[in-house]
Amino acid sequence: METAKAILETRGLSRSFSGFVAVNDVNFSVRERTIHALIGPNGAGKSTLFNLLTRFLPATAGQIYYDGTDITHASPASLARQGLVRSFQISSVFPHLSVLENVRIALQSRHGETMDFWLSDRRLRKYDEEVMSLLADIGLENYAQRIAIELPYGRKRALELATTLAMNPRVILLDEPMAGMGQEDIQRTSALIQKVAQGRTVLMVEHNLSVVADISDTITVLRRGEIIAEGTYDIVSADPEVRQAYIGGAHD
Numbered sequence: 001m002e003t004a005k006a007i008l009e010t011r012g013l014s015r016s017f018s019g020f021v022a023v024n025d026v027n028f029s030v031r032e033r034t035i036h037a038l039i040g041p042n043g044a045g046k047s048t049l050f051n052l053l054t055r056f057l058p059a060t061a062g063q064i065y066y067d068g069t070d071i072t073h074a075s076p077a078s079l080a081r082q083g084l085v086r087s088f089q090i091s092s093v094f095p096h097l098s099v100l101e102n103v104r105i106a107l108q109s110r111h112g113e114t115m116d117f118w119l120s121d122r123r124l125r126k127y128d129e130e131v132m133s134l135l136a137d138i139g140l141e142n143y144a145q146r147i148a149i150e151l152p153y154g155r156k157r158a159l160e161l162a163t164t165l166a167m168n169p170r171v172i173l174l175d176e177p178m179a180g181m182g183q184e185d186i187q188r189t190s191a192l193i194q195k196v197a198q199g200r201t202v203l204m205v206e207h208n209l210s211v212v213a214d215i216s217d218t219i220t221v222l223r224r225g226e227i228i229a230e231g232t233y234d235i236v237s238a239d240p241e242v243r244q245a246y247i248g249g250a251h252d
């Protein structure tokens with residue numbers, strides 16, 4: 001595990017907003033096939049770094065590399081095609097379509113087909129087999145015919161993950177996957193993330209530290225736009241600067 005190569009890397013990455021430096025000269029590296037969490041107190045720059053990595057925000061300075069290729073100026077759509085997929089990105093859920101239809105649309109889009117009403121039944125059925133196997137992976141097979149909007153909250157998030165997986169990602173970026181979830185959904189989603197991480201890389205911003213402790217291989221702690229610690233949960237949680245950042249509270 002320790003020797004896995006870096007799949008995502010930044011060098012001197014910075015982002016300012018009207019002179020305020022939200023991400024400051026960050027050298028960051030995510031090893032392939034690990035679950036990597038980005039944590040830090042409110043306003044630390046987590047969302048900004050996440051948006052830079054997925055190219056939703058342009059960098060003010062520095063470089064981003066994906067699998068050794070400079071992607072500093074790539075578009076989010078081209079990154080998704082190359083396997084760097086932000087959950088809820090291209091694959092947003094259509095609330096009034098069924099679970100099966102939602103995942104089928106994501107698969108069609110990956111195969112370069114738009115929503116073609118004239119697709120033959122045979123071709124649709126071909127997708128449906130793939131859809132059902134994906135839904136089985138994610139524990140949604142019994143929800144296939146349910147309309148997305150009617151799903152319980154945790155299952156809706158699982159559907160979002162299913163549409164992300166339909167893009168066949170190498171790296172999945174999750175923005176607060178546990179947000180708004182109760183304990184039961186948190187446990188199920190944690191297990192799901194560990195499952196989908198097999199053979200893939202997951203980078204997530206997550207506030208729930210017990211989830212982070214449970215499932216992350218590596219944790220990067222940000223504070224005021226800079227990395228202050230990195231390593232396993234045991235290492236970062238014992239770090240005096242990290243403890244101070246959390247005790248110090250929000251915008252310390």
Ligand SMILES: Nc1ncnc2c1ncn2[C@@H]1O[C@H](COP(=O)(O)OP(=O)(O)OP(=O)(O)O)[C@@H](O)[C@H]1O
Pocket residue numbers: 017020021022040041042043044045046047048049
């Ligand atoms: N579009 C923007 N314009 C101006 N300032 C911004 C913008 N986006 C972020 N910031 C500032 O950059 C800093 C970092 O914000 P960011 O949202 O990245 O932090 P965060 O660690 O994700 O916080 P939280 O945990 O509260 O979501 C904050 O001080 C924020 O006010």
